[in-house]
Amino acid sequence: MDDITLPKAVENFIAATNANDANALAAVFGDGATVHDDGKTWTGEAEIHEWIQGHLIDPKIVLTPTSFAGDRLVASGDGEFPGGPLSFAFVFGIKDDQVTDLAIDPV
Structure with missing residues (x-):
């Protein structure tokens, strides 16, 4: 990552994910944000909190x-998931240093 320049919102997303910090992760997302992952869509604060807990915090993603x-x-x-590490x-989508839309797919 030494040579990779990232927008502030992406840096914050990675740092909060790697720290396993659900509150910091939630703060990365703007009002009305949407996450597309595992063939599902999570929209708004409550659903994104659910996604954060189930997809990033519980499996301790780094x-x-x-x-x-x-x-x-x-x-x-x-x-802590089978088959890792995996590439994604x-x-x-970013506005005012916050994530407005995030789509995740395996690579």
């Missing part, structure tokens, strides 16, 4: 960025 271009981060994700693409 992200290691490998590239960033445009709005797309590719990172290796490891944690995170496509961020």
Whole structure:
């Protein structure tokens, strides 16, 4: 990650994920944000909190960025889940240093 320049919102997302900090993760998302992951969509604060807990906090995900271009981060994700580490693409919509939309797909 030394040579990868990331927008502040993406830096905050990675730092909060790697710290396993649900409150800091929730603060990364703006009002009315949407997350698309595992074929489902989570919208708004309550649903995104549910997604954060189930998909990032409970499995203790740690992200290691490998590239960033445009709005797309590719990172290796490891944690307490079978088959890890796995590579994922995170496509961020960002406004005013907050995530407005996030789509995650395996790479």
